[in-house]
Amino acid sequence: MSLLDYFKTKKTNTASIAKERLQIIVAHERTKRDQPDYLPQLQQEILDVIRKYVPIDQDQVQVQLDKNGNCSVLELNVTLPD
Amino acid sequence: MAKIIVITSGKGGVGKTTTSASIATGLAKSGHKTVVIDFDVGLRNLDLIMNCERRVVYDFVNVINEEANLNQALIKDKHVEDLFILPASQTRDKDALTQEGVERVLNELKERFEFIICDSPAGIEHGAQMSLYYADEAIIVTNPEVSSVRDSDRILGILQSKSRRAEMGLEPVKEHLLLTRYNPARAETGEMLCVEDVKDILAIKLLGVIPESTTVLSASNQGVPVILNDESDAGAAYRDAVDRLLGNEREHRFLEVEKKGFFKRMFRG
Ligand SMILES: Nc1ncnc2c1ncn2[C@@H]1O[C@H](COP(=O)(O)OP(=O)(O)OP(=O)(O)O)[C@@H](O)[C@H]1O
Numbered sequence: 001m002s003l004l005d006y007f008k009t010k011k012t013n014t015a016s017i018a019k020e021r022l023q024i025i026v027a028h029e030r031t032k033r034d035q036p037d038y039l040p041q042l043q044q045e046i047l048d049v050i051r052k053y054v055p056i057d058q059d060q061v062q063v064q065l066d067k068n069g070n071c072s073v074l075e076l077n078v079t080l081p082d
Numbered sequence: 083m084a085k086i087i088v089i090t091s092g093k094g095g096v097g098k099t100t101t102s103a104s105i106a107t108g109l110a111k112s113g114h115k116t117v118v119i120d121f122d123v124g125l126r127n128l129d130l131i132m133n134c135e136r137r138v139v140y141d142f143v144n145v146i147n148e149e150a151n152l153n154q155a156l157i158k159d160k161h162v163e164d165l166f167i168l169p170a171s172q173t174r175d176k177d178a179l180t181q182e183g184v185e186r187v188l189n190e191l192k193e194r195f196e197f198i199i200c201d202s203p204a205g206i207e208h209g210a211q212m213s214l215y216y217a218d219e220a221i222i223v224t225n226p227e228v229s230s231v232r233d234s235d236r237i238l239g240i241l242q243s244k245s246r247r248a249e250m251g252l253e254p255v256k257e258h259l260l261l262t263r264y265n266p267a268r269a270e271t272g273e274m275l276c277v278e279d280v281k282d283i284l285a286i287k288l289l290g291v292i293p294e295s296t297t298v299l300s301a302s303n304q305g306v307p308v309i310l311n312d313e314s315d316a317g318a319a320y321r322d323a324v325d326r327l328l329g330n331e332r333e334h335r336f337l338e339v340e341k342k343g344f345f346k347r348m349f350r351g
C-alpha cells in the first residue's frame with residue numbers, strides 16, 4: 001500500500017469510526033440515565049461494608065437497577081477473591 | 083393553543099441562535115403570531131442577529147421581577163409582521179430566571195401568541211433547564227460531529243426526565259432533529275458523519291438539514307435572519323424546516339453534493 005493510499009483510506013474511514021464510538025457511548029449513557037441519583041452512593045456504601053470483611057477492589061461491586069413494568073429489580077454483583 | 087418550542091443543543095456554538103431567529107421569522111412570515119425569547123442570561127445575542135440591539139430598553143428579567151410589563155419589554159421586529167423579540171438580560175446573576183417568573187411570563191405570552199420560541203443557552207445548567215422546562219416541542223440543533231451528537235443525546239435525556247411534561251406525566255415533549263452546518267461533500271467522502279449516521283444514533287425525527295453556508299455569517303453581519311435571504315441555500319433549508327414544523331411535507335434538499343458542470347468536471351474544479 002502506498003503512502004497515498006494510506007491517507008486515502010484513513011480519510012474515508014473516520015466517519016464510520018465516529019459513528020461506532022458514538023453508538024457505544026450513547027447506549028452506555030442511556031442506561032445510566034434512567035438510574036436514580038442515589039445509586040453511586042449506594043454502591044459506595046455497599047463496597048465499604050463488604051470491605052470490612054473482605055478486601056475487594058472498587059470494580060468488584062456492580063449495582064444495577066432494572067425496571068420491569070411496575071417493579072424494579074436491584075441487581076447486586078459482588079466478585080470475591082479466592 | 084399556543085405552542086412553546088425550545089431550540090436547544092447542549093453544546094455551544096452549534097447554531098441555536100441562528101436557528102431561533104430564522105425559525106421565528108419563518109413562522110411569523112407564514113402568518114403566525116410569534117415571539118422569540120432569548121434565555122441566554124448574561125450573553126444576550128439574539129438582539130444582534132435580529133437587528134434590534136439598539137431598541138432594547140427592558141428585558142426578560144425585568145419582566146420577571148415586575149420592573150417592566152411585557153408591552154414595555156417586547157420589541158416588534160422590523161422585517162416581518164407578527165414577530166416580537168424578548169431580549170435576555172445582561173445581568174451576571176444566573177439565577178435571575180426563577181421558575182415561577184418564567185412560568186408567569188410564558189402564560190401571559192400564550193394569551194397573545196401562537197408560537198413561543200425559546201433560544202436556549204449552551205450547557206445543561208439552570209438557564210438551559212429553564213428554557214426547556216415548559217416546552218411542548220424541542221428542536222435539537224446538532225452539528226455532524228461527535229461531541230455535538232453526544233450532547234444532543236444528553237439534552238434528549240433531560241427533556242425526557244426533567245421537563246414539565248415529563249415530571250407531570252403528560253404527553254412527552256415532541257423532539258425534532260435539526261442538523262446544521264452540514265457539508266455534503268465531506269459527508270460523501272466519509273470525513274464527516276452523514277445525515278443517516280446522526281439519525282441512527284439519536285433516533286428522532288429529522289426536521290431539516292441546514293448546509294454550512296457563508297451566507298449565515300453575512301446574514302448575522304447585517305442582522306437579517308438568513309431565512310429572509312432568497313439566494314441562500316441555508317435560507318431555503320430553513321424555509322423547508324418551518325414548513326415541516328407547520329405540518330407540511332417537504333422533501334429534504336441540499337443533502338448531496340451539487341453535480342458539477344462539464345467544464346468543472348473536466349478541470350476537476
Ligand atoms: N449553517 C451555517 N453555516 C455556517 N455558519 C453557521 C451556520 N449556522 C451557524 N453558523 C455560525 O456558527 C456560529 C455560532 O452560531 P450561533 O450563535 O447561532 O450558535 P449558538 O448555538 O447559539 O451558540 P451559543 O451556544 O454560544 O449560544 C456563528 O458564527 C454562526 O454564524
Ligand SMILES: [Mg+2]
Nearest residue numbers: 098099122127
Ligand atoms: Mg446562542
